[in-house]
Amino acid sequence: MIQTLLSAETYAAAVFLLFIFATLAGAAIAVSSKILIRSVTGLALCFLGVAGIYYFLNSPFLALMQILIYVGAICVVIIFAIMLAENDENMHKKKQCICSSIAAFAASTALTVGIVWLAMHNNWQRISCQSNSGSVEQIGKSLLTTYSMSFELISVVLLVAIIGSLVLARSGRDKL
Amino acid sequence: MNLLTLGNCLSTYLVIGALLFGIGIYGLIQRSTFIGMLISAELILSGASVNFMAFSRFLAPDPTTGQIITLFIMAIAAAEAAIVLSIILAVYRNYRSIDTADVKDMNG
Numbered sequence: 001m002i003q004t005l006l007s008a009e010t011y012a013a014a015v016f017l018l019f020i021f022a023t024l025a026g027a028a029i030a031v032s033s034k035i036l037i038r039s040v041t042g043l044a045l046c047f048l049g050v051a052g053i054y055y056f057l058n059s060p061f062l063a064l065m066q067i068l069i070y071v072g073a074i075c076v077v078i079i080f081a082i083m084l085a086e087n088d089e090n091m092h093k094k095k096q097c098i099c100s101s102i103a104a105f106a107a108s109t110a111l112t113v114g115i116v117w118l119a120m121h122n123n124w125q126r127i128s129c130q131s132n133s134g135s136v137e138q139i140g141k142s143l144l145t146t147y148s149m150s151f152e153l154i155s156v157v158l159l160v161a162i163i164g165s166l167v168l169a170r171s172g173r174d175k176l
Numbered sequence: 177m178n179l180l181t182l183g184n185c186l187s188t189y190l191v192i193g194a195l196l197f198g199i200g201i202y203g204l205i206q207r208s209t210f211i212g213m214l215i216s217a218e219l220i221l222s223g224a225s226v227n228f229m230a231f232s233r234f235l236a237p238d239p240t241t242g243q244i245i246t247l248f249i250m251a252i253a254a255a256e257a258a259i260v261l262s263i264i265l266a267v268y269r270n271y272r273s274i275d276t277a278d279v280k281d282m283n284g
Contacts, residue, residue: 009180016183020192027196030215031203043215046196050222053192056183057233059243069250074218074257081261082211085268104205112198119190126186127235134232134239142240143247154251161255165262 016056023049036082044075061136189230196223209274210264214257221253 022045029042051066132138143151182188196219203216225246232242264274271278 013180013182017179020188023192024195024199027199027219030219031199031206031212036209036211039212039215043218046219047222050196050226053189053226054229054246057189057229058239059229059233062229062243062246065247065250069254070218070222074254077257077261078211078214081264085211085264085274101206104202107205108198108202111201112194115194115197116191119187119194124186124235127237130239131237132239134243139240139243139247142238143244147244150248154248158251158255161258165258168259168262169265171266 012056015052019049019052019056021049022046023053036086037079040075040078040082043078044071047071047075058134061139186230186234189226189233193223193227193230196220196226208276210260210267210276211274213276214260214264218253218257221249225249 024046026042026044026046026049030039030046033039033042047066047070051063051071054060054063054066200216200219200223203219204213207213207216228242228245228249230242232239232245236242267279268274273279
């Protein structure tokens with residue numbers, strides 16, 4: 001009994017449960033907090049948990065990318081926007097309509113229950129052997145062979161997004 | 177279902193993805209500021225990414241497919257965040273507010 005409690009599998013399961021808890025708690029903080037900067041902190045916690053879940057899905061590369069891009073870039077950009085745009089009187093101006101909260105809760109509960117029911121009751125055919133291990137080397141190879149077209153298109157999309165956001169944020173600067 | 181084998185089971189990851197998606201939908205409807213809605217949209221995207229990763233780990237013949245799609249989702253999310261934040265800045269300059277109820281010039 002003691003040996004099973006102290007084995008590596010027990011530790012792995014505990015860490016996995018911790019990541020799941022971080023993900024769900026962070027998501028709950030992100031949508032329920034009234035102060036936007038706390039929402040962003042919850043979002044960062046949620047992304048860290050998702051990175052841990054990626055690690056358990058056999059892809060440490062994606063876990064590191066998740067931390068680098070989501071926690072390191074997107075959360076910081078959102079924090080910049082909050083510092084630039086949020087003013088304090090907005091927070092206490094009006095009460096949130098309670099019926100909108102109820103409607104949101106009903107809609108999201110219905111969607112979640114439907115998806116969970118589908119996921120539980122579908123007979124997923126687990127594949128016996130996969131063609132490669134899904135390592136970083138394999139990702140790099142298929143990114144530059146099979147998916148090279150989408151790779152180039154993504155870089156064009158990113159370039160257009162950078163230029164477009166610069167143009168949008170630059171116009172009307174004299175009003176600030 | 178044993179607690180020790182929870183990480184080696186497809187349904188666990190599908191349920192996590194569904195919960196992230198549902199929480200994101202709740203926030204998207206209930207939030208009243210643009211930045212709050214952007215945060216909820218990021219939650220929905222990460223729920224989709226978890227689903228892709230789980231399917232590529234357990235069901236796909238080639239396990240790199242889902243990882244590459246998740247990388248593309250990250251790039252799209254970064255581009256989306258940049259565009260949305262510059263739109264928020266433009267709206268804030270014109271209306272002095274990031275509340276969705278205040279932007280109603282074309283309200284019928």
